Amino acid sequence: MPKKPASGRRRSASSSKKPPLKASWFTRVSRWVLRLALRITLWVALVGVLVGSGYLYYLDRSISKTFEGRRWSVPAQVYAQPMELYAGKRLTNAQLQDELLRLGYRKTQDLSAPGGYQPIPGGVRLHLRSFAYMDAIRPSMRITVMFVGNRLQRILAGNRNMDLVRLEPAVIGSFFPSHGEDRLILTPDQVPALLAEGLKAVEDREFDAHKGFSLTGIARAALVNLRSGEAQQGGSTLTQQLVKSYFLTNERTIERKLRELAMSIILELRFSKEDILTAYINEIFLGQNGARAIHGFGLGAQYYFNKPLNELPPSQIAALISIIRGPSYYNPFRHPERTLRRRNRILDTFLADGLISNARHQDAIGQPLGVVASPNSGGAYYPAFMDLVRAELSERYSASDLRTQGLRIFTTLRPREQANAQQAVSNTLKAIEQERKYEAGSLQASTVVTDTQTGEVLALVGGRQGRVDGFNRAINARRPVGSVIKPLIVLSALESDYEWSSLVNDQAITITPPNGEPWSPRNYDGKTRGAVPIIKALALSLNLAAVDLGNRIGLDVVQGRFADLVGYTPKNRYPSFFLGAEPMSPLQLAELYGNFASGGFRTTPKSVIAVLDEQGTPLSHHPFDVTQTIEVDTATSLNSGLEIVMRRGTGRSSPFAQRGVAGKTGTSNDNRDSWFAGFDNSRLSIVWVGRDDNKPTGLTGTSGALRIWNTMTEAAGPDPITSATSENSIAIEYDTGLQATAKCADVVVLPIRRPDTLKPKSGCGIKTSFGERLRAIFGR
Amino acid sequence: MISLVQSASSPALVRTRNLLANLAVVFLITGCASTTVQTPQPGASTPDRSSSSQSGRELPEVRENEARPKAPTIAPPRNSGAQTLLARADTALAAEQPATAVLLLERAVRIEPREALLWIRLSQAHLDQGDSRAAFQHARKAIALAGSQTNKRTAAWLQLANVYQAQGKDGEAKQIRNRYGRSSG
16 A cells, blocks of 8 residues: 655656656565565464464473373282281291292392391391281381291390281282383482482483473483494483383484473473472383383382382492493393493483492492393283272273272282192193193193182182283183082082982983983093992092983072072073083182182182272272182082092092092093192182183093192192091992991091981991981881 | 272161170170180281271271170180281271271181181171171071080070170071070070
């Protein structure tokens, strides 16, 4: 838009020589273009500022939210049962030291700090770590534990006798999110000074002064790297590394660098240096363990050294710092020498910066790397048991609660039992495969071990590779249980009018159920034995006798008892149920047998004791849940019969058969599944052996699962059943069920509710009871 | 699953009745225990400190050697660990902290699972929490485990009587007390 002339003087000056019309047009257009450009620039700048502010706002929101979120997003920690120490406990000095090693205690002469132990003649001295249990806090303390033989003799704190001391429980897992990031969150006061100062010395010298980035840092790194010829130092500040770690990406673009830089500056403006350093220490990626990403120094210390961070000596702090630069390149398990060289350079930096003395430097340089034997031997990790914990907690806690709320979950797992069970599974399967020349790795197995009285799960093995988070056969594999079901028929019989001495028919039979196919079961050996007492039929696991007994009692009655004992109705509504054509998981079978092993109480297997929040406030307690399902006398009687199964029947090959243990073997059709359910006074174990492809294994319950149980029992030590002997325990002949004595017949002693109904074996000198004489007279 | 936080809604009457009933059993059993249980020596006490700062569940000091009525001797748990925990659970019960008592007693049961005395106390602790179903089942368990140990069996049956009474089944309670009250002398 042309403007009017500015003044009269200019007009008079210009009136003498009129400007050419063409030039005036050009000038006007030029001015107009100039003004337009100026306006566009202003608008663009304005929009730019607006968009830029918006972007900065977005970056601010994004980084602040991530920072705050990560700061408080703490996966739940899951603990095993702590080992209780008290005078008289069956425990050897060696077993205690094993447990201490499992908990990451180190053997040392210097017990000034927690986490160390020192063997002494007849015992061990140790400095316990402090721990907040679900019912109390135990401060760190020094104790001496003395042993006599295989028993703990006494515990001393100074010269005081202690009645009871707990070790800390092992951390057995955590509920990390699906993206796999696991971490243990530390507060600033839990961060060792050497780690904080060491990180700055190695990674970011200007950390305390810079505002998120450091030009001198970049220059120094470039110089160092130029001199050494390798990338020894990076130019990124700790803040930049933290931001980079939050948004894991390997994209190397200017745009990403600028974004990181902006976010770093924002973090520095928003949060204190202490907050940023602590976040870094909790966040930085330190390694990968299967699906689990190890983040932060707290978890890193557990993963690599099986110790709390505050117990690491300078050499191990330096080793952890050395990993930051490249958790794969400086993987201490795969590249120990490379990591050791870098650790030593870092120790030199510690010395040069005056962070450690000459003497400590000398000592540290001489130390080996000191990582645990293998990635999985450190902080215990039991994925199969964790499945059970997860399932139990899912009723009450959301997955998000478990991943972010820092819950502390106390469980029933006993690491020693778990290690025994896992080892028994792995070793026995390997041995069977070698003996039978099977393809290595073709067999699988799973076990559940519970406390007989409380139903608490002490160990759970989901497959032969315990540390691998794979298919959990103990919980999810439902296979036909075979003869393991038979005690249920016998229970139903004992609850009716039957005695152990009652005769059943072990003879060929064909059953045609309504709406069903004709069914002709057979005994395992193909033979029939005619009339046999129930005890012999159970001990030898005679199929035809079991079907006969089941038919007499009635399928409905037996299945009704099944439902009482496990809480659900069986799937198979045909008589083949009597022979265990009913798929069950080892965990479900543990529930069924829990009724027997506990002496008549249903105790659903459980794994969680209590859940506490991050501050230690109890959120829920999961107490024992017992419900009487079987009369005490009947349960005692059934268990006596199951002891005979071990002494005389299919369990007799076990080295513990004569030592007061009860159990039952099971084999499914074509030897596809080999089962054993066994218990003593304190432990109930269910063992399954089979193949994942469900092909025949050639194994019976005796030649497969029982062998694993034998190995487990060997390691744990059997605890003979101490059920009170019934007043009605009577010797009966094993083959006939007639009342007899050991002098005149092959007898078994079992509770008989109505002794007057027993028929005596002739020639044994047993007087006929009055009731029997009456029955003889009246022909009943 | 139960909450550790005690329900404040239980009627005062039931509480009082439970308390009286339980005190009777406490007297009966702890009285017995005091004649045979070796109580922790002063200064030899437990290393675990109540986490009062965290949960507000501070345990009062254990007072031993107070005069108690004479009652038949009940053998204590076999090992010192369970004994110690039982003594602490008794203190918690006396201080009306049944939730703490349950934790301590379950810990003791993990050490000595077949000790009827511990299950009797667990029944009592559940009853104090107002959970009569659990109290009933734990008493049944105690009876089963007591087996032929006469005094423990008596104590277990009397605990079951307490449960019946709390459930308003006075007839059943009376029947048990008639049978076992006398024999407990």
